[in-house]
Amino acid sequence: MPGESEALRDWHRLFGLLLTDYFTGSPFEVEVERDLSVQQQFLDVVIIRRRPGRFAGRLPDGLEGLRAHNLVTFKSHREALDSWAMKELIGHSVAYRKLVSPSPSELIPEDQFGLYAVAARHPDRLSAQVPWERVGPGVYDCRWGTDTVRLVVAGELPREAHNAPLHLFSARPALVGFGGRAYGHHSGRTSRLLMQLFEGLAGEGVAMPFTMEDFDRQFAREHFRRLSPEEQQVALQTLTPEGRQRMLQALPPEERQEMLQALPPEERLAGLSAEQIRQYLDRMSGGRRTPARKPRRKK
Template sequence: MIDWHRLFGLTLEDYFTGTHYRVELEKDVARKRQVLDVVIVRGSGAALDDPCDGLEDLKPHNLLTYKSGQESLDAWAIDELIGHYVNYRKAFAPREPTHRFGLYAVTTRRPRALAHQVTLEPVKPGVYRLPVVGRMITLIVLREVEVCPRNALWSLFSFEAARVALGAESYRWRQDDHLPILETIYQRYRETGIPMSYTFEDFRHDYERELLERLPPEERLRGLPPEERLRGLSDAELDRLEALLARRKSGQH
């Protein structure tokens, strides 16, 4: 089985970099090993800016189960999430009140069987509320959320080539060592038979362009020969530059 869960968790880890949340992957929440996909815990740092749809109301403790395009989100997965919540609360935050916990189910495709069993309360495209035994679970369907820059992370895991390409172009990575994650995501899509017109070389090119845009002008020009630094300047701009250099030179004597 392709480990989409770990790729999803690693990308979420990048998404929350620099904010006051930290992401923990494959959290062991019981004495008998039971792994929860992702835990997002509030800590120090900046608030999350323009969050993905469904993540607007994060709590101090947020437990998330994820189903890729090769899996189905069913009633059993919801039962497991509730069980993970109970074990996590007992083990790590026994004194925290109920309202400080958020439960999330993220799924690539619409859970049709589950929708026939329980009522999904729509909040916005692709985001639903799922009331279960006194808890409110936020359900996020990645193929249904609005396609826009703030949802670029969701698009990366949509299992739809066009959405994935848009997500790759729009997502602003926080960590500089993300290329192996991105390359693995791309290769996993290739292995599942999803045709990717947006190649990994496109990923790398966009990353390098994004990194260059972050650098101050003097860093961008460092190491370039004089002719490369002057490339693209008009004749008028070159004349002004020559005049400026001549004035500086004359002022030195």
């Protein structure tokens, strides 16, 4: 069905966008829905090393050994990771390697490519069909011909902060809630992406113990003051007026003033009615506002 197909694609796109957010400022760059052919065939995510350096912090379990090119297929809670998905990933890896190499006769070495499958839930059928090795909680190596695919099951990963990006896609309310609290703030897009994620889960009937209100309050307490003035302004402008109001309420008065100063005047007034603005001006002037002049009649 077209509607269901588009909904699934939305989950894949959101997974890629959140990884894009997560790797912001790191030596890695994320490409979402990489087109690999004339007849469009999209690879969910490619994580590419763009410059030397180490990732700041600890990567999620199963992603520790990222290479120069890392191809990722993703299956949401509404899909099963099956043999066809694995065949697609292997096929995509061949096409991608040819695409990024200098020429068909000068291919980038195979050890520069990593294959990953991230699934919300354990693929029971697939694990009974192919050679399977448990590496750690929620992390498996799957042999597929001469290739090894690293499989990460989001719903089985330990409840630790470094696994937060994948917990968010586990569709297990407790883990999603933990992931929302532990994920932190990686760019000006973070709040908007988490809002999309939580709204999507709520729309599918997943009971959420962690809401955007919780995230806004936590972000205001822990992260806002660490940002530069430019980053503060970008972060605030991505929030709805209601989200900004929640963040303001979570801050002490002096930090609230600092937060407001990061916004242009029109943004500070967003969400206030004309009557609320008039009442505020009355209080500031001690109730002695000069009445508006009546237009003079022409003689």
